[in-house]
Amino acid sequence: MIGRLAGLLALKSEGLVLIDVGGVGYEVHVSERTLAALPAPGAPVTLWTDLTVREDLLQLHGFLTREEREWHRLLVTVQGIGARGASAILGALGPRDLARAVALGDWAAVRAAPGIGAKLAQRIVLELKGRAPAMMALAEAPAAPGGDAGPDGAPPQPAPDRAPSPPSAAPSHPAASAEALSALVNLGYHAGEAAAAVAAASGTQPDAATAELIRAALRRLAPPA
Numbered sequence: 001m002i003g004r005l006a007g008l009l010a011l012k013s014e015g016l017v018l019i020d021v022g023g024v025g026y027e028v029h030v031s032e033r034t035l036a037a038l039p040a041p042g043a044p045v046t047l048w049t050d051l052t053v054r055e056d057l058l059q060l061h062g063f064l065t066r067e068e069r070e071w072h073r074l075l076v077t078v079q080g081i082g083a084r085g086a087s088a089i090l091g092a093l094g095p096r097d098l099a100r101a102v103a104l105g106d107w108a109a110v111r112a113a114p115g116i117g118a119k120l121a122q123r124i125v126l127e128l129k130g131r132a133p134a135m136m137a138l139a140e141a142p143a144a145p146g147g148d149a150g151p152d153g154a155p156p157q158p159a160p161d162r163a164p165s166p167p168s169a170a171p172s173h174p175a176a177s178a179e180a181l182s183a184l185v186n187l188g189y190h191a192g193e194a195a196a197a198v199a200a201a202s203g204t205q206p207d208a209a210t211a212e213l214i215r216a217a218l219r220r221l222a223p224p225a
Contacts, residue, residue, distance in 0.1 A: 002026075002060060006046040009038060015087075017062065019045060028062035029083070031091030037064055052083045061087065068095045071135060078127050080120050089113040089124075095135075096187050101125070103132040103215050104222070133211040136183035177202050180213035189221060197221050 005028065007021035012035060019026045028047060030038075038045060047062035048069040061083055063069040068090055075086035089098065092113035101109035102125055111121035177198050184194035194217070201216035202208065208216065 002049050002051055004046065004048050005060075005062070007044070009041050009043050009045045012038065012041055017045075017047075019047065019062075026060060028060045029087065030062045031087045033091045033094060034062065034064055034068075059083065063090075065095065067135065071095045071098055074128055074131060074135070075124065078120075078124050081124065085113075085115060088115055099132050099136050099187060100218055100222075102128050103136070103211075104218055105129060130211065133179075133183055133214050136187055136214065176208065176210040176213055179210040180217060183210075183214055184217060184221070193221065 005019050005021055005026055007019045007026075009017060010020045010025060011018035015029055015032070015035070017028050017030055017035065017038065019028060028049060030047070034047075047064065048066050049063070050061050050069055050072055052059040052061065061072060063072060072083075072086045072090060075081050075089060076083060081089075089110060093101065093109065097109065100106070105125050107118070107121040107125040110116060110124050111118055113121075116124075180201075181194055181198045184198065189197075197217035197220040198213060200220055201213050205212060205216060
């Protein structure tokens with residue numbers, strides 16, 4: 001299994017790149033989002049990869065982050081979603097917006113991906129909703145100030161100097177609150193606003209598990225319609 005490639009970007013074309021690793025060129029299929037984030041040919045690159053194996057096909061798919069690759073692997077477990085469909089979804093939403101959509105049951109956001117109809121979008125949300133919190137934990141921390149925008153196109157967020165102060169009313173399950181807070185910060189939310197949302201959610205749902213807290217906090221953080 002080829003899990004990651006690091007080498008020189010030899011070629012960029014629509015949906016495909018060629019990476020030179022020690023004189024061997026690997027063709028890697030990528031989403032439009034990933035392609036746009038890659039540098040010009042000749043520059044060093046590193047991609048997480050997943051190998052699609054069929055009787056008539058061996059095909060590498062490349063991703064900017066491990067989080068994105070794991071979402072790709074999850075998506076292809078849903079009936080009706082192949083590697084191309086998974087790439088289209090990740091290309092349209094990115095891993096962080098996909099995590100939010102699945103956690104909130106927002107199948108309409110998933111439907112925005114090309115080639116994904118309403119029934120298929122609903123099936124994706126239904127089957128993967130329980131996996132979203134664990135996937136959020138894989139999210140990379142936001143870039144440091146002055147760095148480039150993340151793979152989802154979101155501006156970098158400054159890292160807090162220290163963990164936010166705990167809310168005055170301690171929740172019944174502090175471990176669940178801590179895990180929910182970590183997941184939201186990994187998604188790119190500022191630590192302060194994430195802590196406030198988790199505290200409010202745990203105040204109304206004191207016995208909530210991590211996944212329930214994340215969904216409740218995301219609903220509070222979501223912009224008004």
